[in-house]
Amino acid sequence: SQQGEEDPQALSIQEGENATMNCSYKTSINNLQWYRQNSGRGLVHLILIRSNEREKHSGRLRVTLDTSKKSSSLLITASRAADTASYFCATSNQGAQKLVFGQGTRLTINP
Amino acid sequence: EAQVTQNPRYLITVTGKKLTVTCSQNMNHEYMSWYRQDPGLGLRQIYYSMNVEVTDKGDVPEGYKVSRKEKRNFPLILESPSPNQTSLYFCASSLSRTSTEQFFGPGTRLTVL
Numbered sequence: 686s687q688q689g690e691e692d693p694q695a696l697s698i699q700e701g702e703n704a705t706m707n708c709s710y711k712t713s714i715n716n717l718q719w720y721r722q723n724s725g726r727g728l729v730h731l732i733l734i735r736s737n738e739r740e741k742h743s744g745r746l747r748v749t750l751d752t753s754k755k756s757s758s759l760l761i762t763a764s765r766a767a768d769t770a771s772y773f774c775a776t777s778n779q780g781a782q783k784l785v786f787g788q789g790t791r792l793t794i795n796p
Numbered sequence: 797e798a799q800v801t802q803n804p805r806y807l808i809t810v811t812g813k814k815l816t817v818t819c820s821q822n823m824n825h826e827y828m829s830w831y832r833q834d835p836g837l838g839l840r841q842i843y844y845s846m847n848v849e850v851t852d853k854g855d856v857p858e859g860y861k862v863s864r865k866e867k868r869n870f871p872l873i874l875e876s877p878s879p880n881q882t883s884l885y886f887c888a889s890s891l892s893r894t895s896t897e898q899f900f901g902p903g904t905r906l907t908v909l
Contacts, residue, residue: 720900
């Protein structure tokens, strides 16, 4: 069953602006991961945040996690055309054997 | 280079003709998994394997088989493909089940006529 739900489904911004995507989930998690997918290609891992962490940074990426609201956000700062892709959150439940992916946010960066 | 490879990348076949999509990883990962990706439905897990000779069903296992005879290989078998199995398939691997990042293969686009 799907757990993560991304919001918005699609986002279009100008190059240089910041992009924020949100993910909500339903049950307790061990960790939450964000992945990027360029059109028709395999997913690439971006960042993992554990349930006891609140914020994590990696380059131009900033991820927050609010376990009380069961939500996470991915912020991409100073966006570039190459950031155009779909972004997925994936959650790992306690005791589960798998990741559950949301349906993704389609991000378009306009030059 | 650390990677997950899948073959074939593209396949067009007919209903009922058995096919196998191969998946291989060179990272000595224990955990491997197959997903299918469909518009509006996201990624759904088909089967996963915790280690050699250990496999289990994911969310959508009907119509698929897998095997894990060697640590590096995890083939996906469609014994009698049907048009509703037309999809984009991804193999993935990770060090352990869910606590680390998953590495994805490039995908196999399958069309069943």
